[in-house]
Amino acid sequence: MKLSRALAVTKKQFLTIRHDKRTLAMMLLSPVMAMLIFGFAFGTSPKHLQVIVVNNDKGGLASEYINKMDHDVLSISTSSDVSVSKDKVSSGDKIATIIFGSSFTADASPTKSGITPRGPIITPAKGAHINVYLDTTNQQLSSVVSQSIAKGGQDLAKSKGSKSGVSVDVSYAFEKAKDARYIDFFVPGIMAFAITLFTTLLTLLAFVGERVTGTFDRLRVTPATETEIVIGYEIAFGIIAAIQGALILTVALLVYNIMVVGSIALAMLFVILVAIDAQAIGILISAAAQRESQAVQFLPFIIFPIFLLSGIFVAVKSLPLWLQPFSYLLPPTWGIDALRDVMLRGWGLEHLWPHILILAGFAVVFTILAIFGLKRSRNQ
């Protein structure tokens, strides 16, 4: 492995781009365009949202409330430990913890103390209230959870003939993300998607082009190895992806005033990792295409799985159970998850190193497969 040769491949790729204005325009415009178009898209209504209920109520009203909540939308588990339950929300395992205090039933009943207040000073009955510890970094999910909780309270009040509902005190697992909007949640998904699509497409076309024009054969009769060729391409596309990622982030910040709680550099690292995975996939797919026109036909097969499965619109956790394993086989799923953690939750390396390992693992596996695929054609 000679770095100088790999870098020669890298440089050559940039020279190609310089002379090919259309590719250059596509590379710079398409991420921006994607941002503008997809920014307005909507997702579907989620299901099976994981919440924990801590029921300390001495009476029976809390249980009634819990029964009133939509068990299709909320997947409810119970716990008796408030702090453990809250930690599960802070660590991203659950979306919310709903806490019923010991006096929930008592607070709700109008004659709780047996003493009727006299005189002009009327202390209003405190009324029933619950505490909800909520993760709002996934707008789509947290708003559904809030609605379900509120709806449960209204239904309970109605069934008891009471006018006042249950008040909900919300505290936020991720304080900085409490004002996160749908777009804040959406941008990380679009970033990973745009980078994956363009990088896969560019690599695919570059490699099919090398085959069609015969330059690939010419490369392979030089001392350059398949490994050097693939690494050279990876460096080139990694740099391109970083530029695209920077452009997407800039548009997101300027046009949508997007929330970035964590480190922008870490977000860029994930963008680059996603790109490296995408270009290795591009090389792999290129083996199956004889011409550019064929390569383009692979696009829907790249776009739709990522669109539907990687958590851009529909959170992976609210997908049908049988589909979820496929989600985790797509590198963008991990990239999007990590980007949201960085940008909305403000998580750093201490939380996200497994994501880096997984994305790097995909990169290593796909790269080895790509190199192996190129080498194998010599044995034909």
Add this chain to the structure above:
Amino acid sequence: MDKKVVTFSGVVKEFDGFKALNDLSFSINEGGLYGLIGPNGAGKSTAIRIMTGLIKATEGEVDILGYKPQDADVRPLVGYMPQEMALYQDLTVRENLEFFGKLYSISKKDLKKRIADLLDFVELSKWDKTIIANLSGGMKHRTSLAVALLSKPRLLILDEPTVGVDPELRASFWQRFEDMRADGTTILLTTHYMDEARRCEKIGLINHGRLIAEGTPKELLILTGTHNLEDAFLSLARRKKEAKS
């Protein structure tokens, strides 16, 4: 005995059961100018792709300068001009040469001089900053030849170097091949222009993946009692067919 630069013995190449090469044997002496001549589909490019290690023979032995074709050590010693243009259309002539030069790990200083010499040799010095897509067919061919010569190969393999080349350029190509030979380079080229083959030192006539005759152009004419190589080929191809049936 002459030193062999290329030796094919009993080479078979199958593609999905179809024998593109069928027991092909021939050898090329050091410093020779060998023409592998045959019609389209005869198996010329397949033989070359095996020589350059791009694909593997199904059966038989191939020796290139004492190496197996797929041995990485032999690659700097062999120059290859593919049948297609095989250049980066969006790079200039010089950028193409620099890129491939770097893949041969030629030092910057040497590469600069080497490129200057090659541009001079193929008469493209004035066009070095033009992108390939904007060159004429002949200029592309000359650039392609220059790329094949970058590593100063001991063996130069040219697959149909004169197809689609105008007569003037073709004459200048042959002049160049002879110049290189004088410098000690061994050359193997293919062509389906029988007529052109008379300029080779030695000819292998190939049809349906087999060598049907081998010798100097003169020997082949005498053998067949014909006056040009085209007739010689047709006569030999017919004889082979009759022998089979």
